[in-house]
Amino acid sequence: METIGYEERESARLDATFAALADPTRRAILARLATGEATVTELAAPFRMSQPAISKHLRVLERAGLVTQARDAQRRPRRLAAAPLRTAVAWLENYRRYWEESYQRLDTLLDELTAAEAGDNSAGRS
Structure with missing residues (x-):
């Protein structure tokens, strides 16, 4: 066996x-x-x-x-x-970190796009 x-x-x-x-x-x-x-x-x-x-x-x-x-x-x-719940939470924690990092990358991209858009708008007014 x-x-x-x-x-x-x-x-x-x-x-x-x-x-x-x-x-x-x-x-x-x-x-x-x-x-x-x-x-x-x-x-x-x-x-x-x-x-x-x-x-x-x-x-x-x-x-x-x-x-x-x-x-x-x-x-x-x-x-x-509750011990099995602790194991499940630990497993899910890996995915929470993944989504947190993804959201941080998205926030960075949105900040860059907002800054670029603000720069384009101020250049057009001059």
Whole structure:
């Protein structure tokens, strides 16, 4: 059996994180869990869907490592596990820098064009 390399595992984790975040219901669940732990019943309350449907969303979030389940007597509250989000943010950071540099180049070009246009207008008035 071939083992998966570190980069492939990281890529698979990132894929799972983005797949989990692709659904608005799952993003809403994560937003709710960011305020504190909650049971399936509590998580299902604001949605027009059944508890089993919410449980399916939770399983996707759990597989992605974004949610953990605790045990408190008969309660089984879910908690946010934000580490995979940190990895996703770090990956996205590279693209933020790319766009920032692109915008800086565009700003420089616009400044040059504005300066050239101002120079042409003042030369035409003399």
